[in-house]
Structure formats: C-alpha cells, structure tokens
Amino acid sequence: MYLFFWVWLLIPQRGVRMTEKIPHLHPDPEVDESRGYITAVSRELALQGVPVDRVWLDPCQPVDATIVTGGRALVWNETHGWAVGDFLSGEQGVRTVLAEALLLGGGVVPPPEEIARRVVLEQSAPLVVREIRARDGFNEVLRRY
Secondary structure, X not given: OHHHHHHHXXXXXXXXXXXXXXXXXXXXXXXXXXXXXXXXXXXXXXXXOOOOOEEEEOOOOOOEEEEEEOOEEEEEEOOOEEEEEEEEEEEOOEEEEEEEEEEOOOOOOOOHHHHHHHHHXXXXXXXXXXXXXXXXXXXXXXXXX
16 A cells, blocks of 8 residues: 555656746745746746756846756846856845856747747847836736736
C-alpha cells in the first residue's frame, strides 16, 4: 500500500505541472499586479523548451520581475519591457544584474508567446518606452493575465 502511494505522488496528475516555476504573491499590490503576466511568460518559456529555474517579482520604481533560465535570465520592467542576458546576481527584493543584456523590445507587455519566440530565436524588436505611473492603460493590460 505504501509503495502505491509513493508511486502515485511521483506520477504527474492531469492539469498539474509538478515542476512549474511561478512567482510568489508579492506583499506590494502594485508589484503583485504583474504576477499573472510574469507567470504567463514563464509558462510559455517552459512550453518552448526554455528551462525555467526561478521566478520572482522585484522592487517597484519601476516594477520589475526576473525569470532565471540556467546561467541566463530575463528581466522585465514597466518602463522598457524585457531584457535577456547573462545572470550575475539578484533575488526577490534585490535588483537583478545582467551582463551583456539585450533589450527584446516590442512593447512593455508583449504577448508571452512573442517573448518566448524572441528568446528562442535570439531576436529583438523596436524598443517602446513608457513613464512610470503613466495613465496609458498599462495596469488594465496586466490585469488580463
């Protein structure tokens, strides 16, 4: 009986990703508003075969987040969107430092599928910049995720 129980725990259950990496709830509501979008990007990266090791939401001003993928990382913020580069340091509550960062462009909240495609193909798009706290519908876009 005990053997059956342990084997059942090791078999992925339908609808459950046992290795999924998603950001934890952030105590700052302004920062936490990005959690759904960051989760969607993390999931899409994993679906495209990019190994996601860790994900966290970072401090605000600007709001940002990090997805670590091996020795590389993607950093998102509310003013420039996504950048990818070699991961040097960072953790939740501490800004992430990248080496040889490439801004992925294409807007501040491009679709998760587009970000995963750019990472896999190592492509960028024209950069779009926004101001912190601009009244431009940014929060409404984030709430869709």
